[in-house]
Amino acid sequence: MPETPGFPARRAAMRLLDAVLRRGETLDQAMSSSTKGLDHFADRALARAIAGDALRYMVDLDALIDSATRKNLPDDAKARMVLRIMLVQWLQLDTPPHAVIATGLPLLQGGPRKLAHGVFSTLVRQEVKLPEVPTLPDRVMMRWGERGEDIARGLAVPPAVDLTLRNPEETAQWTEKLGGISLARGHVRLARGATISELPGYAEGEWWVQDLAASLPARLLGAGEGRTVLDLCAAPGGKTLQLAAAGWKVTALDISDKRLERLRENTERTGLAAEVIVADALEWQPEGQFDTILLDAPCTATGTCRRHPDVLHRIGSRQIDEMADLQEDLLQRASTWLKPDGQFVYAVCSLEEEEGVKQNFPAALTPDPISADECPESLAGACSGNHIQTHPGMHAEAGGLDGFFIARFRRAV
Structure with a gap:
C-alpha cells in the first residue's frame, strides 16, 4: 500500500x-x-x-x-x-x-x-494557541535565572542572515546594495530566504556569512598592522577572515580538517591569507610566541539555541562541567604562547556562567577593559569591564543574535 x-x-x-x-x-x-x-x-x-x-x-x-x-x-x-x-x-x-x-x-x-x-x-x-514566547524547560530557567525570559524572546523569531564585510568602510554602500540593515560598522543583516551565492559581492569575496555576535571577538583586536595572531579553534573561519582583513598575520589552528574546508574555500574566494594548521591545541606546540591570541573555545553552544533548539534539551550540568574543564586546559596552555603585554581574547557561544564569568582564567592574564567605542552602539548594554555578553533576545525584533561570552585580557609583563 x-x-x-x-x-x-x-x-x-x-x-x-x-x-x-x-x-x-x-x-x-x-x-x-x-x-x-x-x-x-x-x-x-x-x-x-x-x-x-x-x-x-x-x-x-x-x-x-x-x-x-x-x-x-x-x-x-x-x-x-x-x-x-x-x-x-x-x-x-x-x-x-x-x-x-x-x-x-x-x-x-x-x-x-x-x-x-x-x-x-x-x-x-478548543482553538488553542502557542504562546508568543516559548516556555523554557525548568532546568534551563534555573541556570539562566533572570536572563531566561529575555533569552526566550529570541527563540520565537527566525534568525536573520548576518554578513561581515571585508571592508568596513563600505558598510553604507553594501547595506543599500544588498537591501539590508546594519547594526554595526562592517555588518549587514538580511532577511531569511536569500540564496547566498547569488547575492552581489559573494563571488568577489566582499563579505562572508557570520552572526553579528560571532564577529565581536575579532573586533576587539583592532588593526593588525602586520603583527602575528593565533586563531585557536578557528573553524569554520569567520574570525580568521576578519583578522586577515584587518591586517593581521594569521595562524589558524583547528583539530578538524573537515571543518577547515570552509575556511580554505573562503580564503580563496576573498583573497585573504592565513596559515592553516590541522592539530589538537592540547598537543600542538608553536615555534615562538604570538603578539595576540584569540581562543574561540569549544563549548556547550547553548548561545546558538535560536538555530539549534536541541541544546535546550541535551545540555545539562555534566556537559557544562566537561566543557568548562576543557576550556580551562586550553586557556592555561595557550596563555603561555602569548608575548608579554600581548592581548588575549577568549570567546564561547555559551550562555552558561561556568563557561563565562565563572571560568578559571590563568593568573598570568589580567583584565583588559573594553572601551565604549570598541563595542557597537547597538550592543552598548552588552559591554561591561573587560567582557561582552550577548544573548538571543537582543534585537529580537530584528532577528536576534547568538549568545556569546567574550573577555579580553593582557599578559602580564
Whole structure:
C-alpha cells in the first residue's frame, strides 16, 4: 500500500526528535541518518523544521497535550512524541488539521491512534494557541535565572542572515546594495530566504556569512598592522577572515580538517591569507610566541539555541562541567604562547556562567577593559569591564543574535 504523501517527512521528523531526546545527538548530527530516503531538499527541510519547532516549543506543546488527557502520558511515550509533531505543524507551521491527521496518525502504527486523534481533535475544537514566547524547560530557567525570559524572546523569531564585510568602510554602500540593515560598522543583516551565492559581492569575496555576535571577538583586536595572531579553534573561519582583513598575520589552528574546508574555500574566494594548521591545541606546540591570541573555545553552544533548539534539551550540568574543564586546559596552555603585554581574547557561544564569568582564567592574564567605542552602539548594554555578553533576545525584533561570552585580557609583563 503506497504511503500517504508527506508521511515520510513526518517520519523523519520523529526520528530526529528521538535522536535528540533519547540519544542526545544534535539535530545536525542526526540529519543524515534520520532523513535517509528523502529525495527532495524540501522534504528534508520540512522534517528539520517540524523537529526544530517541536523542540523550541516542547514545554508548551506538552502542557497542551496534558490538558486534553485524563492521565498524563509518559514523557517518552510514542503517542506524546507524535502529538508534539502533529500540534506543532498545525499551530506553528500552519498545516491544515486534516493534513496533520493524515500524515501524523500513521506514525502510530500498532499504537494508540484513537487516543492521539481524540487529543488532537479536542485541542483543534478548543482553538488553542502557542504562546508568543516559548516556555523554557525548568532546568534551563534555573541556570539562566533572570536572563531566561529575555533569552526566550529570541527563540520565537527566525534568525536573520548576518554578513561581515571585508571592508568596513563600505558598510553604507553594501547595506543599500544588498537591501539590508546594519547594526554595526562592517555588518549587514538580511532577511531569511536569500540564496547566498547569488547575492552581489559573494563571488568577489566582499563579505562572508557570520552572526553579528560571532564577529565581536575579532573586533576587539583592532588593526593588525602586520603583527602575528593565533586563531585557536578557528573553524569554520569567520574570525580568521576578519583578522586577515584587518591586517593581521594569521595562524589558524583547528583539530578538524573537515571543518577547515570552509575556511580554505573562503580564503580563496576573498583573497585573504592565513596559515592553516590541522592539530589538537592540547598537543600542538608553536615555534615562538604570538603578539595576540584569540581562543574561540569549544563549548556547550547553548548561545546558538535560536538555530539549534536541541541544546535546550541535551545540555545539562555534566556537559557544562566537561566543557568548562576543557576550556580551562586550553586557556592555561595557550596563555603561555602569548608575548608579554600581548592581548588575549577568549570567546564561547555559551550562555552558561561556568563557561563565562565563572571560568578559571590563568593568573598570568589580567583584565583588559573594553572601551565604549570598541563595542557597537547597538550592543552598548552588552559591554561591561573587560567582557561582552550577548544573548538571543537582543534585537529580537530584528532577528536576534547568538549568545556569546567574550573577555579580553593582557599578559602580564
